[in-house]
Amino acid sequence: MSATAPSICPRCAHERLTHLTTSPVAGAWDVFQCDRCLYTWRTTEPARRTQPDAYPAAFRLTAEDIENAIEMPAVPPLRA
Amino acid sequence: MAYDDLRSFLATLEEEGQLLRITEQVRPEPDIAAAANAAGRIGENAPALWFDNVHGFTDARIAMNVHGSWANHALALGLPKNTAVKEQVAEFARRWDAFPVAPVRREDAPWRENTMDGEGIDLFELLPLFRLNDGDGGFYLDKAAVVSRDPQDPENFGKQNVGVYRIEVIGKDRLAFQPVPMHDIAQHLRMAEEKGEDLPVAITLGNDPVMPIVAGMPMAYDQSEYEMAGALRGEPMPLATAPATGLDVPRGSEVVIEGYFESRTRQIEGPFGEFTGNYSGGRRMPVVKVTRISYRTAPIFESLYLGMPWTECDYLVGPNTCVPLLKQLKAEFPEVQAVNAMYTHGLLVIISTKKRYGGFAKAVGMRAMTTPHGLGYVAQVILVDEDVDPFNLPQVMWALSSKVNPKDDVMIMPNLPVVELAPAASPAGIISKMIIDATTPVDPDRRGNFATPVKDLPETQEWIAKLQKLIAER
Ligand SMILES: [Zn+2]
Numbered sequence: 125m126s127a128t129a130p131s132i133c134p135r136c137a138h139e140r141l142t143h144l145t146t147s148p149v150a151g152a153w154d155v156f157q158c159d160r161c162l163y164t165w166r167t168t169e170p171a172r173r174t175q176p177d178a179y180p181a182a183f184r185l186t187a188e189d190i191e192n193a194i195e196m197p198a199v200p201p202l203r204a
Numbered sequence: 205m206a207y208d209d210l211r212s213f214l215a216t217l218e219e220e221g222q223l224l225r226i227t228e229q230v231r232p233e234p235d236i237a238a239a240a241n242a243a244g245r246i247g248e249n250a251p252a253l254w255f256d257n258v259h260g261f262t263d264a265r266i267a268m269n270v271h272g273s274w275a276n277h278a279l280a281l282g283l284p285k286n287t288a289v290k291e292q293v294a295e296f297a298r299r300w301d302a303f304p305v306a307p308v309r310r311e312d313a314p315w316r317e318n319t320m321d322g323e324g325i326d327l328f329e330l331l332p333l334f335r336l337n338d339g340d341g342g343f344y345l346d347k348a349a350v351v352s353r354d355p356q357d358p359e360n361f362g363k364q365n366v367g368v369y370r371i372e373v374i375g376k377d378r379l380a381f382q383p384v385p386m387h388d389i390a391q392h393l394r395m396a397e398e399k400g401e402d403l404p405v406a407i408t409l410g411n412d413p414v415m416p417i418v419a420g421m422p423m424a425y426d427q428s429e430y431e432m433a434g435a436l437r438g439e440p441m442p443l444a445t446a447p448a449t450g451l452d453v454p455r456g457s458e459v460v461i462e463g464y465f466e467s468r469t470r471q472i473e474g475p476f477g478e479f480t481g482n483y484s485g486g487r488r489m490p491v492v493k494v495t496r497i498s499y500r501t502a503p504i505f506e507s508l509y510l511g512m513p514w515t516e517c518d519y520l521v522g523p524n525t526c527v528p529l530l531k532q533l534k535a536e537f538p539e540v541q542a543v544n545a546m547y548t549h550g551l552l553v554i555i556s557t558k559k560r561y562g563g564f565a566k567a568v569g570m571r572a573m574t575t576p577h578g579l580g581y582v583a584q585v586i587l588v589d590e591d592v593d594p595f596n597l598p599q600v601m602w603a604l605s606s607k608v609n610p611k612d613d614v615m616i617m618p619n620l621p622v623v624e625l626a627p628a629a630s631p632a633g634i635i636s637k638m639i640i641d642a643t644t645p646v647d648p649d650r651r652g653n654f655a656t657p658v659k660d661l662p663e664t665q666e667w668i669a670k671l672q673k674l675i676a677e678r
Contacts, residue, residue, distance in 0.1 A: 135341075144376070145328035152260030153232075155328065157342075162374050162472055164342035165335070168259070169233045172338060183339040183475065189486060195470045196487040196624075197385050203398040 133158035134165065134179040136186065161185045206282065206414065206437035209314075209456030210504055213280065213413045214267060217252050220285055222276050224251040231259050232334040240268040240509035244516065249275040249285075264332035267506045271416065272516035277523065280413035281436065290542070290595045293523045293530075296436065300527055304427075305434025305441075313444035313455045313498075320497040321448075325377040330459070330497060331409075331505050333373055337477035341485060344476060345371040345379070347508040348461075349419040349429075351406040351451045352389050355396045364452060365389055366429035368420045370476050371407065377494040379407070380473035381465070384623060388425055393465055393490060402464040404449040405492055410458025410506040414441075421524040422550075422577035448496040458503040463494040479521070480548055481512040482627045513548070522546035525577065529553065532575045537568055544594035550581040551626060554594035557587060562649025566615065569639035573620065580623045586640045603642035612651060613641040 132139050138160035147153045153168040163185075171178040207213040217223035230236060236255055243250040250273040255266040271277055275285040278292055287295070320330065327333065333343035348371060354363040365388035372380040383390035389405075396403035408415075414436050418429045430452065433441040442455040448462040474485020510517035522545075529550065530543040539558035547553075557568050565587040573582045588594055588603040608614070615638065622635040629635040645651045 145326070147260035148262040149260050157374070162341065162372075162380070164374070166233060168231060169335065173233070173335070180338065183483075185486065190472055193472055193486055193488050196489055197383065197390055197394070199468045199470065200394050200398050202400055 129154070130156055130167070130174070132176060133161060133163055134174055134176045135163040135184055136161040136190070137176060160187070161190055206439050207280075207412045207456075208442055209412050210267065210270070210410045210458060210506060213270070214252065214254070214504075216279060217270070217276060220275075220279060222249075222251045222273070222279060222285065223254055225254045225256075227257060229257045229259055230255055232261070232332065234335075236266060236268065236334050236507075237336045237509050240272070240507075240516065241511060243269040243272050244509070244514050244518075247273075249273045252276060258332060261332050263502070265502065265504045266332055266334075267410070267504055268509060269516050270413065270506060271508075271520045273519060277519050280417065282438070289523075290593060293526050293542070293544075293595070296523050297527045297530055299436050299438065300432075300531060301435075302438075303435040304431030305437075305439075307430045307434060307443045307452070308440040309444070310442045310455050311444050313457075314500045315457055315460050315498040316444075316447075317501050318499045320499075321495065325494055325497060327373050327376055327379075327461075327494065327497075329376075330499065330503070333505075334507075336507075336509055337483070337511055339475050339483050340477060341472075341474045342372045342374065345373065345407065345409065345507075346476075346510065347416055347506055348407045348409050349411050349415050349454065349457075350389065351408065351446075351453055352392045352403060353451065354392055355399070355401065355403065360426070361452075362426040362428045362431075363388075364428065364430075365392065366415075366419045368416065370478075371492075372473055372476070374471065374473075374491075377463075379463075379492040379494065380471055380489045381492050382473065382476075382489050384625070391425070396465065397468050400467055402467045404451065404464045405462070406446045406449055406451040406453050407461040407463075407492075408453050408457040408459070409461070410504050411454050412456050415454055416520055417524050420521045422528050424576065447498065457500075458506070459497065459499040461494055462496045462498075463492050466491050466493055477511045478625055479510050479513075479515075479517045480551075480625050480627050482625075484625050518546065521549050525550045525581075528577060529572060529575060529582075532577075533568065533572060536571065539564070539590075540568060541590045542594050543572075545577075545582075548581075550577060551622075552584040552586070553578075553582050554586045554588060554600055556590055556592050556594045557643070558590045559643060559646045562646050564646075565641050565643040566639055569615075569641065573637055579621055582637070583620075583622055583626065583628075583635050584638045584640070587643050589643045592642075600642070604640065607642045607644055607652075607654075608640060609651060615639045615641075 140159040144155045253268040278287040444455040470488035473489035475483040525545040533540045541556040544554040569585040
């Protein structure tokens with residue numbers, strides 16, 4: 125893993141992240157995922173996709189947004 | 205001769221000067237998506253793009269914009285690369301009449317050479333995944349042909365569906381999946397979930413160039429996309445049996461991902477920049493657990509950039525949206541001459557038609573809205589006369605500007621159904637629809653001053669040929 129491992133999700137600021145993969149060329153990049161909103165990013169992407177303060181307001185998510193997200197399609201009722 | 209896989213088509217694109225190899229090292233983001241985005245901004249004959257020198261990867265082969273120009277779309281159908289759009293659509297419509305052409309089973313699929321299963325499954329290891337647009341929630345598979353069966357009628361070949369859906373990679377062996385409610389796979393999933401069962405699925409990546417065209421085509425529920433592929437190819441589509449699910453998949457695929465929808469499970473997905481030119485997302489979507497991946501040696505990863513039109517997506521779903529609408533309209537109204545449904549998958553449609561009597565064109569417009577595809581699209585219809593080419597937008601604008609009297613020729617109908625993705629809908633899934641009748645009024649609809657139109661001179665056709673010849677010989 126590269127030395128600059130992120131500590132929070134750029135999109136929802138959650139603090140629990142999963143390290144999904146690392147570059148085949150050692151040290152080039154890593155891919156992380158937020159455990160809460162599933163935002164997935166590569167460490168070499170531009171700041172607008174990787175840095176919480178540069179992340180566009182229009183795409184930020186809050187815990188509330190995630191909890192209230194509708195199902196698409198809705199899970200249908202079970203039939204006997 | 206039809207192409208049986210992506211590789212042979214890429215070879216033809218290269219011979220025809222329609223494949224550009226990017227040899228300098230690029231960043232996975234934002235370069236690959238930006239280059240594919242740019243391909244849609246440099247004219248109608250942009251090449252496919254090939255990347256194999258991508259920062260951090262040792263073994264990446266990425267094809268973008270494979271269908272992203274009229275030249276490439278023509279070559280995909282085996283036509284000369286300079287075939288006019290109107291002629292490509294007309295040829296597509298002629299081949300459609302050969303439907304159904306039964307597929308041929310050839311089990312010696314090259315993707316049987318390599319397998320990942322169990323703990324060894326890692327989509328990130330196999331595929332050089334990358335983000336397309338800034339607001340996308342992750343890395344997507346957006347050009348896969350996805351196969352599923354009707355759980356209540358699993359032996360029915362026609363009801364086996366092949367479609368293109370947006371698929372977000374949310375783990376080494378997990379995908380979030382958007383089945384649009386109006387599409388067949390959503391019906392398959394609903395039936396399985398009502399019984400509390402998982403739904404098997406095969407996601408095929410990197411296919412022959414006709415497969416993405418038929419997978420994105422609006423077809424009836426019990427019509428086989430493979431039998432349509434046979435018609436468009438002019439020869440049977442080669443299929444093989446996917447090992448884990450038994451689903452029929454293209455023999456020529458680069459990668460076959462198998463798994464199942466986890467019954468009654470939803471997970472946060474998106475957003476994703478869509479073909480409408482807007483993002484959609486932030487909803488809880490079905491989840492696919494991957495159980496097996498089969499792949500060709502040195503697989504090619506094919507993806508597609510989409511966003512504000514025009515992009516590859518628009519070339520890919522342009523003609524294949526025109527032709528079903530044309531066929532369905534012509535079945536009842538032989539007066540219909542041509543249909544241009546290339547704008548946002550047919551949210552806007554231009555139809556040229558002869559008039560049986562006054563008011564006829566408006567009736568054709570209403571019928572377009574009640575075709576199977578029209579129910580979820582066709583929010584605006586422009587009707588033009590039979591001598592106006594609906595693919596020639598200056599002619600269409602002439603018809604609008606000279607033939608329309610807004611108080612008589614514009615009809616707006618409230619609260620009709622539309623795909624949830626339609627950005628103008630309110631609420632999502634509901635929109636008003638509009639007909640603009642830009643045809644010349646005919647009896648007994650006596651309006652306007654159209655008695656003495658200026659027609660092209662009788663000798664003009666001859667002179668067109670002469671001028672073209674003289675210019676070519678210069
Ligand atoms: Zn997050």
